[in-house]
Amino acid sequence: MDDSAQKTRTRGSRRTDIRRENEQLILRAAEKVFAEAGFGGATMQLIADMAGLPKANLHYYFATKEELYRRVVEDIFQIWLRAADSFDNAPDPASGIGAYIEAKMRISREHPFGSKVWASEVMHGAPVIQDYLETTLRDWTEGRITAIRRWIDQGQMAPIDPRHLLYMIWATTQHYADFGHQIETLNGGKPLNDRQWQAATDSVKAIILRGIGLSGA
Incomplete structure (x- = not known):
């Protein structure tokens, strides 16, 4: 490869990196604005200000507020x-469900705004992502139900309704994101520290696993 070709390739790589960085910056800002203001209260200008970018940059990456909102939810x-x-x-x-609970608790800590956006959207009847619920979410849920029923049929766990087990895991783990302010208030006005997050994860995992006839905490 000659020098000119190498330089062209390097410039292309840089542009790709810059695009990826800007897109992530916009998405993180949009998460926060949508979580705090809701879809109706959020504006592209607010999101641009939060991201520290010109509004025109947002429209370069996401043509409309709805497109950006769907991307945040997805x-x-x-x-x-x-x-x-x-x-x-x-x-x-015990390994599968236990690891899932741990991952969901970690996500609630690392992506609280995304979780709040999802919760708000669903509580308002999913006006923007109903099609997503009826396809992707439904298919995913049925797949997990099949896995849990297989373990039940093999006598590896208590004969519970897999659907309600999933609902319980979602509700419990996402509570730490969606109701983070309440948890902070009850924690003396401070976010949970590393030790407290680990204790919360261990407790949630132990309670749910024991409730379905497993030990693994």
Whole structure:
């Protein structure tokens, strides 16, 4: 490769890196603004100000507020989906469900705004992402239900309704994101520190696993 070709390739790589960085900057800012103001109260100008970018830059990456909003919601859901990879290759339910609970608790700590956006959207009847709930979420849920039923049929865990187990895990782990202010208030006005987060994760995991006839905490 000659020098000119190498320089062209380097410039292209830099542009790709800059695009990726700006996109992530916009998405993190949008998460916070949508979480605090809701879809109706959020504006592209507010998000641009939060990201520290000109408004025109937002429209370069995301043509409309709805497009940006859908991307924020889809991003947090994709993160949750990856957390459920533990189901697919787990040797037993304690390992699979236990790892899933741990991952969901970690996500609530690392992505609280994304979780709040999802919660607000669903509580308002999912006006923007109803199609997503009826396809991606439904298919994913059925897949996890199949895995849990297999463990039940094999006598590896208590015969519970898998759907309600999933609802319980979602509600409990996402509570730490969606109701973070309440938890902070009850924690003396301070966010949970590393030790407290670990204790919370261990407790949630132990309570749920014991409730379905497993030990693994």
